[in-house]
Amino acid sequence: MSAVREIPTPRETSDDAVPVLEVRDLERYFTTSGGVVRAVDGVSLTIGRGEVLGLVGESGSGKSTVGRCVVRLDEPTGGRIALKGTDITHLSRRALRPLRTDMHLVFQDPSSSLDPRMTTGQIVAEPLRLHRLVPKSGLRARVEELLGQVGLRPEHADRHPHELSGGQRQRISLARALSVAPDLLIADEPTSALDVSVQASVLNLLADLQRDRGFGCLFITHDLAAVEFLADRIAVMYLGRIVEEAPTAQLFAAPLHPYTQALLSAAPVPDPTTQRARERIVLHGDLPSPLSPPPGCHFHTRCPVAVDRCRTDVPELRELPGGRRVSCHLVDSGRPLDGRSPANSSPSGV
């Protein structure tokens, strides 16, 4: 077991310069009876140590597939995934197992991500047992410690998932993920299935743990407000491709891609005065079928400012100053399109 481990990346040599996660040109094509679906179509991402990258997109954007490919629950059909410098794209399941202590995952639906037949204690202990991280005698104590870290009491270890509330289940999920002390946490819509007040407590917990433990995090969500709360950088996906990436504050202050602008403007602000005064960009039409994505820029069918070139040429994801990337023919130098930045109408200004 340890022999396998030393060949890829011994922990000693890995320094801060090696990103926790590096994804290059990731592709995940599904062959269906109707043709090839390009769920993920050339996505590149980098997450540094202790960095939180928000991956935002609507349903069908392929954001969850990226996450599942990274933890290899889904098999990429192209590209490269490196975990702390080790290429894991094509490692066999067996070869990957020792590396599983470096990454873990929190799912969206807390009711289906926990085995209903196990107690929460058994659930949290499973990674510890499988990787022999803790001697058998110390298992219970370690589990109770982990439960404490996610705000649960020791006696919760003897409950079954269905005896817990949604928020508590999501805490169990987090405790399980953190039991291996991963360097990378993939959080796939961890709060989307929760109520508003519960959502707040889980986000707080995630932020606290991230600060204390310093793990890198790929935070996948459709909720812009949640991603703003947690992420250092945000990448926006549309139909399998990243259309824009920027540091969080910049993305909200001055979104460059028309899709990002529409997304920011469509999310209603919970304040009637502000919300009703906002100018909303309503996108027309629907998400095109991923079976036959439109040529050129994928977004041109719904883009309010598309020009002829957008219908034929695929825009490149270009680097802009300030660590930004955007894929739009109309963006030259980091200047927002028609000067409109919907997020400026922030509610706190009222």
Added chain:
Amino acid sequence: MTATPDTVDVAAVSAAPAAAPRPGTLRTRLRALRRNRLALTGAVIAAVFVLAALCAPLLTPYDPAGPDFDAALAPPSWAHWLGTDDLGRDQLSRVIYGARASMQVGLLAVVLAFLIGVPLGLAAGYYGKYADSAVSRLTDTLLAFPFLVLAVGLAAVLGPSLLNATLAIGISQVPAVIRITRAETLRLKHLDYVGAAIVNGGGDGTVLARHILPNATSALIVQATVGIPAAIIGEALLSFLGLGVQPPAPSLGVMLAGAQPFLGPAPWMAVFPGLAIVAATLAFNLLGDGLRDVLDPRGGTR
């Protein structure tokens, strides 16, 4: 306006008291089963049969194979509750021993079918691709042989016996077990908690043994309660045709076969073993239906 209102509000209501135990635990399910009258009746009759089979030597007043020509073809009486057959053998003793044979075959055949079918179904469902195609071919091949042909073949090669009848019945049930295990595995392997087990670092063995198989047990239990009565009937049929239990050893099928010439003068010879078969089959089917209602995760909330 055509939506299903009951699903909407039941979900809303059951989501409310999060701390209260929800339906789905084994205990609540057993309680639900106890309330189901038919299933309970089935369970009681099935238990009586199992007990009778286990304690046959203690319960039987006469030697089931011992002839008593003085009492041949006696109608039911205090001495012989269910009458006697043409050789004067006590029908009650023979029915009890016959039930014992039925139970033996029923349970053994189902165990055999599970031992073969469950691993194959798990492999087919979990690994997919080649494993799935290979298992599918096997299933198709098995299904292509009608169970009687298989039984006749086995009897021809190995000679007729209770064991070979069991073998034939067990093999004939393998495809159903494979199908249900495979379907459950396919359903379960896409659930998040199975994904989580893989991300935990679990190998295929861990995932299958700790997460998939335990969660498939409900479906498998139901399958077993369907398989047992089918095997009981199968045993009776094979024995009736002379391919199973060999006379003079008692079996419900053998008794029916032996009763044929005496249907007029001694109808009890056919009626009681027939009733026993019906009762056993019905009992397990009722129990199975009840278990299906109780164990089905979708129906579990109701």
Added chain:
Amino acid sequence: MSTAPHASDAPGAPGAPVLSVRDLSVSFRSDTRTVHAVDSLSYDVAPGEVLAIVGESGCGKSVTSMAVMGLLPPTATVTGSVRLGGRELAGAAEKELEKVRGKDLAMIFQEPMTSLNPVLTVGRQIGEVLRRHQGLTRKEAREKAVELLALVGIPAPERRVAEYPHQLSGGMRQRVMIAIAVACDPAVLIADEPTTALDVTVQAGILEVLQSLRERLGTALVLITHDLGVVADAADRVLVMYAGRAVEQAPVDELFAAPRHPYTRGLLGAVLRPGQEGKRRLPEIPGLVPSLTAQPDACTFADRCTHADERCGAERPPLIPESGHRVACWHPVTEPAATPSAGHEEAAR
């Protein structure tokens, strides 16, 4: 956006509500326990008004609307009164209700796919309602269906009318559901989480459709949602529910500017606001929602409330005053809402 309801379109006196719910209680009995999903709920909806019913899962907001529609299963016990334009619906015969449902009182659900019949064309499904309630011929119904599809913003309605639900996207299906719901020009439309299953960019379009329907047809809308952003966008008045009871009811601006019930405050504090600067700690509401098996003579929020005292645990607070900004709390908060950035200190204690 925030236009007042068209009083001129409204039937009856301007003050008369189209839908009036009084002391509505719903309980579900099982062998082991009784769940009181809704406890003495009352509300009015004026013609052309948008009333949002807000609350978290299990608060009874969906059950309320099912009860109003008369769609609850027989296991539910419903008491109280539901009056639609002067007609009593609670306890009415199923036959009676069938005449009202889809005609005067319509409903749309969260999941448009399961609400549409997959084997019938969209046009057939819209037409069916029209033929049943308005006695139109097949041809007339189809023409009206095309009109309705255009009304809900479906492009190329002549073509879409012949399509099947699976050929449409989620947003389009929800528009079809709306078209079916408004086909007979109902006085009240109940929308149960109409945008929850949809993406935000699609949601924006649906909200606009609902808004324009209210303006063009004068339909009163009962909008059931957990999303305070949607409330802020679309509602005139808001009813906040907690554990089966109404805890606060107010015009939308007042509710957001000066929430008076501690629960409403907590909820508004916990919600994420896009575009807020910096990372702050989100205010949480401690504790769990109480189980609904008891109907205590007390405030159901008392266990989680920092303002609670003995009275809160011993006496049920009434929803007062009779109109305007109503709150069911013995110690309503009086100071105006703090800005989101300052609000958390108070809520987080």
